[in-house]
Amino acid sequence: MAESGTVRYALFDALVTVTIDRPPHxxxxxxxxxxxxxxxxxxxxxxxxxxLMITAAGGKxxxxxxxxxxxxxxxxxxxxxxxxxxxxxxxxxxxPTVAAVNGSAFGGGCELAIACDMVVAAEGAKLGQxxxxxxxxxxxxxxxxxxxxxxxxxxxxxxxxxxxxxxxxFELGMVNRVFxxxxFERECREFVAQFLSLSRVALLYTKKAxxxxxxxxxxxxxxxxxQIYLKELMAxxxxxxxxxxxxxxxxxVWLDR
Numbered sequence: 017m018a019e020s021g022t023v024r025y026a027l028f029d030a031l032v033t034v035t036i037d038r039p040p041h042x043x044x045x046x047x048x049x050x051x052x053x054x055x056x057x058x059x060x061x062x063x064x065x066x067x068l069m070i071t072a073a074g075g076k077x078x079x080x081x082x083x084x085x086x087x088x089x090x091x092x093x094x095x096x097x098x099x100x101x102x103x104x105x106x107x108x109x110x111x112p113t114v115a116a117v118n119g120s121a122f123g124g125g126c127e128l129a130i131a132c133d134m135v136v137a138a139e140g141a142k143l144g145q146x147x148x149x150x151x152x153x154x155x156x157x158x159x160x161x162x163x164x165x166x167x168x169x170x171x172x173x174x175x176x177x178x179x180x181x182x183x184x185x186f187e188l189g190m191v192n193r194v195f196x197x198x199x200f201e202r203e204c205r206e207f208v209a210q211f212l213s214l215s216r217v218a219l220l221y222t223k224k225a226x227x228x229x230x231x232x233x234x235x236x237x238x239x240x241x242x243q244i245y246l247k248e249l250m251a252x253x254x255x256x257x258x259x260x261x262x263x264x265x266x267x268x269v270w271l272d273r
Contacts, residue, residue: 023051024073025058030066030212032059037073041080044124046091049082049098056105064272066216067208068109070132071116075197078115078141081123087152096155099124103156106131110220112211116204117141117191122179127156130164133223136193136207137182138200143190144179164190215254216272221245 024035034055036042044052059068072078086095106113106128115121115129117137126143129135137143145154145161153174161170165188173180185191195203211219225244229237249255253271261268 022048023055025055027062027065030064030216031208032062032065032068034059034068034070035073036071036079039074041077042072042074042125043080043083044099044128045083046086046095046098049095049102053098053101053105056102056109060105060109064216065111066214066219067112067114067211069114069116069204069208070128071118071204075119075138075200077119077125078117078121079123079125079128080120081125081146084150087150100156102128103131110223111216112219112223114204114208116200117143117182118197118200120179122146123154124156127154127160130160130190131156134192135185135190136195136204137185137191138197139182139194140197141182142179143182143185144177145174146177146179148175148177164188215258215268215270217249217252217254217270218258221249221252224248 022036022038024033024037026033026035034052036044036048036052038045038048056068059065082095082099086092112134113132115132115135117129117135118141119138120142121129122142122144123146126145129143145157147154157174161174165173169188172178180188180190182191182194186194193203193207221244225241228240228244232240254268257270258268
């Protein structure tokens with residue numbers, strides 16, 4: 017494990033864990049966000065990784081969002097560039113990503129969470145975008161939330177600025193699982209374990225297919241996904257191994273390339 021200022025990075029058993037460590041509220045300032053960008057770049061190059069998990073130190077606040085001091089006219093352009101760099105990296109990250117929201121996530125902290133493929137949250141955590149109360153709006157949430165939540169609920173959250181609890185977020189489909197706070201770390205490990213036992217290659221191409229199909233007309237999406245399946249996935253050892261192991265009634269041995 018290596019530690020770098022306010023961002024901790026670890027790779028263990030094919031899981032990359034990136035931890036925001038700026039207590040007590042894990043506020044995202046420009047320097048920390050630059051570290052996050054570096055951590056995501058590093059994670060994307062890990063040849064043995066299967067899952068990326070983003071979490072935070074402490075137990076009450078995942079992140080209170082981007083530092084208000086970095087929203088001032090002299091810093092806002094750099095702030096947007098650096099913060100949106102994180103989200104752009106997550107949008108193209110090749111492996112499954114999980115936000116482990118161990119406490120409340122507001123503003124940029126909430127946007128960071130929903131930019132991941134999956135979100136697990138601690139019981140009692142709140143998620144929301146309070147930017148409207150400061151006279152601004154959250155650009156990333158304005159794009160991503162309507163893809164996840166019913167539009168009337170998005171309107172209420174972004175125009176009103178009030179948070180929702182983890183349970184309601186789960187019911188709306190914004191959160192995959194809600195875990196008891198006292199068992200959160202263990203439950204997170206068990207959640208990601210389902211992916212870590214699978215073929216890295218299969219995870220890569222499945223995520224690629226989902227992205228390729230998103231938002232496209234059915235027949236265009238089908239053609240593109242067929243090409244990924246036939247020309248890319250089926251050319252790998254793991255696809256053949258997985259099918260053969262099933263027919264031979266044995267456990268597969270993944271080559272992961």
